[in-house]
Amino acid sequence: MKTNTVKLGVNIDHIATLRQARRDVYPDPVAAAQVCRQAGAGLIVCHLRQDRRHIQDADLFKLCALKGETHLEMATVPEIVALALRARPDSVCIVPESAREVTTQGGLNLKTQSQAVGHAIARLKRAGIEVSLFIDPEAASVRMAKSLGADVVELCTAAYAEAEGKSRCSAELERLELAGYLADEMGLGLHAGHGLDYHNVRPVARIPRLGVLNIGFSIIARAVFVGLKTAVLEMKLLLS
Numbered sequence: 001m002k003t004n005t006v007k008l009g010v011n012i013d014h015i016a017t018l019r020q021a022r023r024d025v026y027p028d029p030v031a032a033a034q035v036c037r038q039a040g041a042g043l044i045v046c047h048l049r050q051d052r053r054h055i056q057d058a059d060l061f062k063l064c065a066l067k068g069e070t071h072l073e074m075a076t077v078p079e080i081v082a083l084a085l086r087a088r089p090d091s092v093c094i095v096p097e098s099a100r101e102v103t104t105q106g107g108l109n110l111k112t113q114s115q116a117v118g119h120a121i122a123r124l125k126r127a128g129i130e131v132s133l134f135i136d137p138e139a140a141s142v143r144m145a146k147s148l149g150a151d152v153v154e155l156c157t158a159a160y161a162e163a164e165g166k167s168r169c170s171a172e173l174e175r176l177e178l179a180g181y182l183a184d185e186m187g188l189g190l191h192a193g194h195g196l197d198y199h200n201v202r203p204v205a206r207i208p209r210l211g212v213l214n215i216g217f218s219i220i221a222r223a224v225f226v227g228l229k230t231a232v233l234e235m236k237l238l239l240s
């Protein structure tokens with residue numbers, strides 16, 4: 001049974017990936033953000049990576065100056081935390097980041113990174129920025145997120161998206177539901193994302209009390225064929 005309306009966060013990193021392929025000025029992720037908003041995106045999401053492979057510092061500042069919510073994904077490295085504090089996105093999601101990964105690989109390891117994560121949360125929250133932690137759907141990680149002072153957890157849906165066969169897929173969905181239930185019980189906001197597409201998104205969108213789904217690659221890939229506005233509208237329809 002559906003009990004909530006899920007906001008769609010559209011990650012526009014790969015508009016910038018295309019631009020950076022030619023080191024040109026287009027396609028412009030800021031213009032893309034405006035199209036996404038017109039199509040009903042609840043928030044615009046970008047990841048400022050240490051290697052600047054897609055989003056650049058100037059993009060972040062321009063995106064944060066636009067009307068509407070901007071959500072930044074970032075690692076806890078001091079340089080990026082300092083930029084976030086200057087650019088002032090509405091919210092950030094702290095993610096693990098490593099140099100050779102193609103995309104974010106699973107959730108944070110809060111056992112080994114608790115000090116850096118806790119320190120970044122405190123600084124960002126003091127600046128009035130809502131902070132979420134990207135975690136795997138495990139009870140221990142939800143509890144750690146709460147104890148470190150996060151406002152929200154974003155559950156990593158990669159294992160669900162990659163699961164083969166109905167029973168593995170249902171098992172991964174159940175893990176997401178259970179972690180979501182615990183997060184809600186603990187007073188944490190609930191987001192989810194990673195690897196979601198037009199075929200696998202619906203069951204995740206029906207997780208009770210889910211507030212936001214952050215989706216990037218599949219929407220931008222579909223936009224190549226149908227245009228960005230239609231690609232966002234189609235995804236929004238699946239969340240409703």
Ligand code: PXP
Pocket residue numbers: 011013047073093095103104134154192193194195196214215216217218
């Ligand atoms: N959520 C987080 C924390 C991410 O790092 C990413 C990838 O940037 C996404 C969601 C979106 O993942 P995808 O591009 O696979 O939809």
